[in-house]
Amino acid sequence: DVVMTQSPLSLPVTLGQPASISCTSSQSLLYSDGNTYLNWFQHRPGQSPRRLIYKVSNRDSGVPDRFSGSGSGTDFTLKISRVEAEDVGVYYCVQGTHWPPGLTFGGGTKVEIK
Amino acid sequence: EVQLVESGGGLVQPGRSLRLSCAASGFAFDKYAMHWVRQVPGKGLQWVSGITWNSGSITYADSVKGRFTISRDNAKNSLYLQMNSLRVEDTALYYCTKDLEGPSYWGQGTLVNVSS
Numbered sequence: 001d002v003v004m005t006q007s008p009l010s011l012p013v014t015l016g017q018p019a020s021i022s023c024t025s026s027q028s029l030l031y032s033d034g035n036t037y038l039n040w041f042q043h044r045p046g047q048s049p050r051r052l053i054y055k056v057s058n059r060d061s062g063v064p065d066r067f068s069g070s071g072s073g074t075d076f077t078l079k080i081s082r083v084e085a086e087d088v089g090v091y092y093c094v095q096g097t098h099w100p101p102g103l104t105f106g107g108g109t110k111v112e113i114k
Numbered sequence: 115e116v117q118l119v120e121s122g123g124g125l126v127q128p129g130r131s132l133r134l135s136c137a138a139s140g141f142a143f144d145k146y147a148m149h150w151v152r153q154v155p156g157k158g159l160q161w162v163s164g165i166t167w168n169s170g171s172i173t174y175a176d177s178v179k180g181r182f183t184i185s186r187d188n189a190k191n192s193l194y195l196q197m198n199s200l201r202v203e204d205t206a207l208y209y210c211t212k213d214l215e216g217p218s219y220w221g222q223g224t225l226v227n228v229s230s
Contacts, residue, residue, distance in 0.1 A: 037214065043159065048209065048222055049220055050220075051214075051218035060218065090158070092158065096215070099164060099213075100164065100166070102161055102175065103164065104161065105158060105159045
């Protein structure tokens with residue numbers, strides 16, 4: 001089974017400063033069709049999860065351009081160029097390359113304001 | 115407007131059963147795989163089970179294999195999760211979500227509380 005490992009577990013950030021979250025998979029996420037199905041989700045308290053990034057670096061509709069994704073193979077990064085108060089929440093990387101058998105979520109990174 | 119509306123959660127004793135439902139609207143439900151994902155209180159998101167568009171492939175997390183059964187009715191635009199032999203550790207908010215291919219849609223979740 002694929003294991004997704006995120007770091008850090010907690011990320012205190014000053015408003016207006018950048019933030020970066022790392023995600024490593026135990027297997028390559030490059031699929032036979034040439035795509036890499038690595039997604040990033042934001043989960044705010046009391047809300048449903050919201051996808052920010054799909055296929056490593058593509059922003060979903062309505063997602064601010066301060067969010068960006070990068071990486072390849074087994075190593076991926078989500079960056080927030082300037083953190084705003086509304087960015088507080090837990091961020092998850094999720095692989096869809098190896099579905100079936102299943103989706104795999106990283107353990108989550110809690111972003112909070114210092 | 116796209117909607118995924120879960121129902122069927124509640125308080126249940128260990129060992130008993132519950133059936134969750136997810137009613138979908140606003141997108142071509144019968145063309146996409148669907149999943150159940152849960153969040154245990156204070157913990158992260160966990161994938162529970164998934165089913166392809168035609169029910170041709172069905173898979174489960176190891177923690178629920180043999181106890182939970184996912185199914186769908188494309189004529190009714192509905193997804194289901196039959197949960198048997200419930201355990202305290204199954205207590206969670208259960209979300210229904212469309213496959214990650216294309217736009218991402220999630221419901222608001224239905225709370226399952228397994229307690230004696």
